[in-house]
Amino acid sequence: MRGKTDNGRRWYQEVDPELAYTLVRESAAVVVNRHTIRRIYGNKEFKRMILARDNNTCYFCGQFGDTIDHLLPRSKGGHTTPVNCVCACNECNQSKANTDLDEFLLAFE
Structure with a gap:
């Protein structure tokens, strides 16, 4: 996978085919050729896009939210993709931490 940091520096990282498939399917990356996928968003751009x-x-x-949260936490296999990320207020984001979505919503009711 290839991409650019927020300050424009290029980077390269090898990813397994299953992760590459997930990133492309969930609109976080595009296929460049059979050996390369490219991230669509930088970190700041991704956050702005989710909040918007x-x-x-x-x-x-x-309530008003200014952070993003992973529905399936990264620690439990979730990825930073538009499908898995939502806007959250700081309080909910901190409360949820790495809790599963269903478990958090049950406690939230």
Whole structure:
């Protein structure tokens, strides 16, 4: 996989085919050729895109949100893709931490 950092420096990282497939399927990367995929968003750009998509509204409580949270935590196999990330307020993001979504929503009710 290839990409650029937020300050424009290029980077390269080998990823397994299953991860590459997930990143492309969930619109986080595009296929360049049979050996290369390229990330679509830099970190800051990705965060801005998720916040704009969700209208800065916390997915969990509906209040103003300015952070992004992974529905399936990265520590449990989740990836940073538009499908797996949502806008969250700081309080919900900190409360959820690496809890599974269903478990968090049950405790949230």
